[in-house]
Amino acid sequence: MNNRLNRNSEIPLYQQIEQIIKEKIVKGEWPAGTKIPSQRKLADIFRVNRSTVTAAIDELTASGLLEGKRGGGTKVTNHTWKSLSAVRPLDWTSYVRSGIHRPNSTTIQEINRQEFNEGMIRLGTGELSPELLPYRQMKEVLAGAEAEKLSLGYEEPKGNRYVREAVAEHLKRKGVNTSPDSILIVSGALQALQLIAIGLLKRKSAVLTERPSYLYSLHVFQSMEMRLFGIPVDESGLDPAFIPACKKQYGADLLYTIPSFHNPTGRQMSEDRRKELIRISKAYSLPIIEDDAYGDLWLDGPPPPPLKAFDQDGSILYVGTLSKTVSPGLRIGWVAGPEPVIERLADIKMQTDYGSSSLSQWAAAKWLAGGLYEQHLATIRKKLKIRRDAALRSLKAHCQAIATWEKPSGGFYIWVTFHKPLPLNTLFERALKKNVLINPGTLYDKEAKQSIRLSYSYASISDLEKGIRTVAELARELM
Known part of the structure; x- marks a missing residue:
């Protein structure tokens, strides 16, 4: 949605956002009953101040397209459809909730979205960097x-x-x-x-x-x-x-x-x-x-x-x-x-x-x-080893006083455990605001409230150093 904003237009940004959301409602992409993203999330999506999003939401609410409930978020309302159709709109939300496959945790959903944002330092991504792909x-x-x-x-x-x-x-x-x-x-x-x-x-x-x-x-x-x-x-x-x-x-x-x-x-x-x-x-x-x-x-x-x-x-x-x-x-x-x-x-x-x-x-x-696979593996092992050692050096430089970890002998991951308890969700959110994406340990064990999974396979060596330094600074603040 962000790509549709024209920041050089004479039309105010809040009105452009209002029109984008309205179109999603009218076209049925956001049917009645849909819970729309939070104002904070929309501000991140559109890359605008939250007050700009608030102005757009207020206009849509006044028009009867949205309604907000305390604790329930903002949803597309049924009221506006009464003037368009005598038939009650299909409630897709109930279908979504009825599916037998459980949704991902909100943190994993956020990680999946943020991994495709340009400029994001991906410290948790479990795949090879594009630089390493053959x-x-x-x-x-x-x-x-x-x-x-x-x-x-x-x-x-x-x-x-x-x-x-x-x-x-x-x-x-x-x-x-x-x-x-x-x-x-x-x-x-x-x-x-x-x-x-x-x-x-x-x-x-x-x-x-x-x-x-x-x-x-x-x-x-x-x-x-x-x-x-x-x-x-x-x-x-x-x-x-x-x-x-x-x-x-x-x-x-x-x-x-x-x-x-x-x-x-x-x-x-x-x-x-x-x-x-x-x-x-x-x-x-x-x-x-x-x-x-x-x-x-x-x-x-x-x-x-x-x-x-x-x-x-x-x-x-x-x-x-x-x-x-x-x-x-x-x-x-x-x-x-x-x-x-x-x-x-x-x-x-x-x-x-x-x-x-x-x-x-x-x-x-x-x-x-x-034989191509074995040749490729020999190259990848050398390059991954360089990245692993760089990550270990950065951890030693920035985290030695606040966390422990082990040197992995292969794979992609280092399990970093902080010495003191800290709110991982807050660490995740604050790191995200600094364009650093981490994987909290609670994704892999609900009791791992002091750990994160660090991947050295994706981020560049310079980004590894920058990202680890940033996470260390934030962790110190939270501890």
């Missing part, structure tokens, strides 16, 4: 499509055979022996979790995971009324010694873990801990989802083999993706597991999107099969 190599890969047989139609339910063969060879190099028949191609690791949630688990299932965990920031499982229970994490990763008690108390149905360069803590599960986790999960018939999104992004040395490499009974569903290593826009990931499970998930995938993009699958296969 544009030239991708262009060469796609250019080669003209000389080879390329399908632009639908693929078979499990995904293109060529790409599944390439994934199987890739996994073999990681110590995971599986056949293309036991692999499903998905549109990123997140879709794998969605398919598992609706295809393998019943409502109100109990899911164990690390605490903190990326899974708490999603509502994939919660929307199916499933219950998440956290297992403590130490320097060696998730502690499987807690599983028997959790199994007894909650009747755990599944365990989700990120053993290599955990999101959000950056920790790495030791090999002994991995073997112990396999042993205990087998003893208690507890299936495991292993999310290995970051396993290829080691910086100081390769991690231990994936859990799936120790799996002799088919009790682990292994999830991988190219989103963190090659391109988030490619939207290609995979699940490896027992054939009956893969066939079940493939059937559900066909019902939901009829298969991942054939063009993306072809490109993914070329990356994995031609």
Whole structure:
């Protein structure tokens, strides 16, 4: 909406804002009952003083288009429609509230919006910087499509055979022996979790995971009324010694873990801990989802083999993706597991999107099969290590007296915990006003009220230093 303001026009800004909102109402983009953004939010969107927005809202309220209620915000009113139609307007708000999938937290929604604002220093973004994405190599890969047989139609339910063969060879190099028949191609690791949630688990299932965990920031499982229970994490990763008690108390149905360069803590599960986790999960018939999104992004040395490499009974569903290593826009990931499970998930995938993009699958296969992927990883590891070390230097320079953290040996993240309590929501808001975007720890654990997840993969080195300095200054004020 901000792009529609003409700051050189003779028409006052508040009247332009009034007209923009009025058009959204008249066109049905904001139907009756819609709660519009707060005045503070609208001021941010339009980049004007709040008084300018207030003037526009007052005019729209006087015209009967809006009404405000204490504690309920400002909504589009039904009154104005009475003169336009004898039929009561459709109440889309009730439909929105009735959807079975829970909305993101307001903080995550705000993060998703702000990540696309120019000039924002993104200290929480879990993806590679545009500077690190392989544009030239991708262009060469796609250019080669003209000389080879390329399908632009639908693929078979499990995904293109060529790409599944390439994934199987890739996994073999990681110590995971599986056949293309036991692999499903998905549109990123997140879709794998969605398919598992609706295809393998019943409502109100109990899911164990690390605490903190990326899974708490999603509502994939919660929307199916499933219950998440956290297992403590130490320097060696998730502690499987807690599983028997959790199994007894909650009747755990599944365990989700990120053993290599955990999101959000950056920790790495030791090999002994991995073997112990396999042993205990087998003893208690507890299936495991292993999310290995970051396993290829080691910086100081390769991690231990994936859990799936120790799996002799088919009790682990292994999830991988190219989103963190090659391109988030490619939207290609995979699940490896027992054939009956893969066939079940493939059937559900066909019902939901009829298969991942054939063009993306072809490109993914070329990356994995031609040696290009390993070459790219070698380059990315070097550049990520430089960024990680720069972030650690900035933390030492600005946060040593107020926080603690650990040096991650791979992945994207540093888990920063402040010495004293501070209002994370306020820190988030104040940092945002200074064009610095952070991820509060409470997104990953409601009790992590003194932590933030810092990502060194996206912001430039100069922005990392500036952003960390800014957050440190704000944290000192709040503590």
